[in-house]
Amino acid sequence: MSKHVTLWGDEFAPITSRMGFLRASLDDVVDGLVTWRRAIHGVARVEPLAGGLRDHVLALEPLTSAVRPRELVVATANPEWTAIVDCGYPYGDPISRIGHLARTMLVQGLAVASVPSSPEAPGRPARRACRQFEMFGPVTTDFLNYVRTISLVQYAKSWRFDANGVVQDFEDVAAYENRRTAERFTAAMLVDYCAELGLRPFDGDFYPGPSALVRSPAVSPPGSLVLSLRKAQERSGIVPGAPR
16 A cells, blocks of 8 residues: 555545544434534535535535535445535544534544645645544543544654554554654554444545535635635645655
């Protein structure tokens, strides 16, 4: 496996760089999400969509900072799990959404991030890598309802590894003692951990749909960014299809 793993070669990053999953049906996830959005905004609209993530990911444009008024809910190839992505910039925000819905819907949730690095180039900023696996449940833990978090984040030329919560049976805990910090949580480990839960986040055929687009009336505050996907990629140093 390559050093980094992405969905569709980052063609739709940053939308697909951070994704959320709930162990519930599409209809139940839509109901839970809409209930939450209506409690916050007073109103939320749902547009049912035939087709999957690739068919409708661009319905999330434009990408916005500060607010996330568009969220795409997608049935996966595993009927136990449903995926959610949003229109946030510079990244989506699966953690608050999955954490809240896992608790209120009484289901298991997972937030996954996989961001490859890219060097600075003329007119393009450097991109710092990260890899995260964050499990949530309908429980109260030492920190909210996080069950297990594993994170590897790049800072300039150094890396930081963190692991907190209840160790899962499928984890390769010996790897966490690797002398090289960057090797403590590899792309292969992230893929394997997700597979143990019945998820294949980086396989394009895992998102056949159907889908639903949830819109809420969150308004971008003055000075916030509103960008097309292409402009968001340019601004973030994302190079779709680049070697990993």
